[in-house]
Amino acid sequence: MAAQYGTNLHMPESSWAWRLPTIVQCILPGIVACMVMFFPETPRWLISKDRREEAIAIMAKYHGDGDAQSPVVQLQLHEITEDFARFRNENPWWDLRELFNTRAARYRLMLVICMSFFGQCASLPPSLDR
Incomplete structure (x- = not known):
């Protein structure tokens, strides 16, 4: 968010205001993605x-x-x-029904979904004014 603020401040009319932070944030994950073949x-x-x-x-x-x-x-x-x-005889995948079994589990699931959704929406408006 600070990077986006800085690029919007110094490059207000440029499309690089959103491209530069995105490129910078992709450098290390890109290196890891290339090196994962050697792990x-x-x-x-x-x-x-x-x-x-x-x-x-x-x-x-x-x-x-x-x-x-x-x-x-x-x-x-x-x-x-x-x-x-x-755990040999158990299903190797996690049973997703546990997320919905109780009211408390459903509440926690909705909290996580809402936090993720609103966290993404919080940085959306500055990038829409281009």
């Missing part, structure tokens, strides 16, 4: 896809100083496999 998969995802050895190798690299038999690596591996065993 390793998470051990939890690898174990869920039956790629246990790769998961152990990644945990050893980042948490066990390269030692797959490190107590930290073994503890993490045990916790992940135990968690999968506990």
Whole structure:
């Protein structure tokens, strides 16, 4: 909002008043989007896809100083496999009915929706006067 105020103040008649803050805000997410291809998969995802050895190798690299038999690596591996065993028969997707089950849940859901909606609308009027 401060960036939009500054660009509106210094470039009131230019279309760059809204373009410049948008471009600046896209730089870091753009870098992350390009680099995400080089990020390793998470051990939890690898174990869920039956790629246990790769998961152990990644945990050893980042948490066990390269030692797959490190107590930290073994503890993490045990916790992940135990968690999968506990929730194996449950639906992997979150049950959205919990958002509507009680009056309090519906109230909280509407608060979140309204906060998001009005938060977006708060910065809309300055960009509409072009």
